[in-house]
Amino acid sequence: MTRRLILGSLSFAIASACVTQAFAGGLMDRISTGKSIRIGFASEPPYGFPGENNEPLGIVNTYVVEVLRRMGYKNIEPVVTDWGGLIPGLQAGRFDVITGGLAILQARCANITFSEPMMKSPxxxxxxxxxxxxxxxxxxxxxxxxxxxxxxxxxxxxxxxxxxxxxxxxxxxxxxxxxxxxxxxxxxxxxxxxxxxxxxxxxxxxxxxxxxxxxxxxxxxANYVGVGFNNDDKDFVAKFNAAQKLYLGTPAMMDALATYGYDEKMLPGDKSSEWLCSNR
CATH class of the missing domain: 3.40.190.10 (Periplasmic binding protein-like II)
Incomplete structure (x- = not known):
C-alpha cells in the first residue's frame, strides 16, 4: 500500500471517528459507560428545588425525571447550584441537563440546545x-x-x-x-x-x-420553559423530545405537577423551540 493510500485511509478513519463521536454526543457516551445523568438546577420554587438528599423537586424537575424514566434512564444525579451557574456549568461539563424556570430565549439558544417547551409561564x-x-x-x-x-x-x-x-x-x-x-x-x-x-x-x-x-x-x-442540554447532545434531545411528546398534557403528567400549581393554562400549545429561539 502506498504512503498516500495509507495516509488517505488514516484520514478517512479519523474523520469517520469524529463523525461517529459527534453523532453519539457526550451524554450518550456517558450513559453507555454506566455513568449517571447529572441534572443541574437552582433552588427556584416551584420550578426546581432540592428536597431531602438533594432530591430534584418542583415542576420541571419532576417532569424531567419522569420523562427520563420513560426513556429507560433511572440513574439520575441531582446537582444543586445557583441560577447564574446553570448555563456556564452545562457548558463546562459539570451537568448533563439543566432545569428550573429556564425560558427559551434567543440569547440562551446561542449557547445551549433546548428541548421543546413543556410549559407556558405568565x-x-x-x-x-x-x-x-x-x-x-x-x-x-x-x-x-x-x-x-x-x-x-x-x-x-x-x-x-x-x-x-x-x-x-x-x-x-x-x-x-x-x-x-x-x-x-x-x-x-x-x-x-x-x-x-x-x-x-x-x-x-x-x-x-x-x-x-x-x-x-x-x-x-409569557415565557416558555424548556430543558437545557449541551449543544453536542442534539441526538439525545431528539429522543427526549419524542418521549416528552407522549407524556406532555397526559392525566399522569397533570396529576404529578398539580401539587406545584401547574394547570392546563400552562401547557405550551403549538409553540416550538425553533420558533422561540428565533423570536424571543
Whole structure:
C-alpha cells in the first residue's frame, strides 16, 4: 500500500471517528459507560428545588425525571447550584441537563440546545397592597415614570425596555426574594417576575404585597420553559423530545405537577423551540 493510500485511509478513519463521536454526543457516551445523568438546577420554587438528599423537586424537575424514566434512564444525579451557574456549568461539563424556570430565549439558544417547551409561564407584577399606583403592565410603569425591580438576567428586562421603560428605571437584583424586599421597602413601585415564582414568595410574605392579574400582561410577555442540554447532545434531545411528546398534557403528567400549581393554562400549545429561539 502506498504512503498516500495509507495516509488517505488514516484520514478517512479519523474523520469517520469524529463523525461517529459527534453523532453519539457526550451524554450518550456517558450513559453507555454506566455513568449517571447529572441534572443541574437552582433552588427556584416551584420550578426546581432540592428536597431531602438533594432530591430534584418542583415542576420541571419532576417532569424531567419522569420523562427520563420513560426513556429507560433511572440513574439520575441531582446537582444543586445557583441560577447564574446553570448555563456556564452545562457548558463546562459539570451537568448533563439543566432545569428550573429556564425560558427559551434567543440569547440562551446561542449557547445551549433546548428541548421543546413543556410549559407556558405568565409574567405578573408585585405591588403594595391595594396597588396604590394602579399599575398592571409595563406600559403603566413606563407611562407613570415608575421604578420597577426584577432579577438580573431575567427576560423581563428586555420586555420592559420594549414597552418603553428606561434602563435607569429598572432595578436588577439576584432573585424573587430580593424583588419582594425591594417592593416592601418601597425602593421600587413594582416587582416583575413570572407569576408562579411571585405566588410562591407571596405565601411567605403575607399581606405585605399583592400580585396583579397575569392575564393583564400582553400575551407575548409569557415565557416558555424548556430543558437545557449541551449543544453536542442534539441526538439525545431528539429522543427526549419524542418521549416528552407522549407524556406532555397526559392525566399522569397533570396529576404529578398539580401539587406545584401547574394547570392546563400552562401547557405550551403549538409553540416550538425553533420558533422561540428565533423570536424571543
Amino acid at each position: 409574567v405578573a407584577l408585585l405591588v403594595k397592597p391595594g396597588n396604590p399606583e394602579k399599575i398592571s403592565s409595563f406600559e403603566d410603569i413606563a407611562g407613570k415614570g415608575l421604578t420597577m425591580v426584577t432579577g438580573a438576567g431575567y427576560s423581563m428586562i428586555g420586555y420592559a425596555k420594549k414597552e418603553g421603560v428606561p434602563e435607569t428605571n429598572i432595578m436588577q437584583v439576584p432573585g424573587p426574594t430580593e424583588i419582594v424586599a425591594a417592593v416592601v421597602a418601597e425602593r421600587a413601585s413594582a416587582g416583575v417576575a413570572d407569576y408562579l415564582s411571585l405566588r410562591e414568595i407571596a405565601k411567605k410574605v403575607g399581606d405585605k404585597i399583592e400580585i396583579t392579574d397575569p392575564d393583564a400582561m400582553p400575551e407575548w410577555t
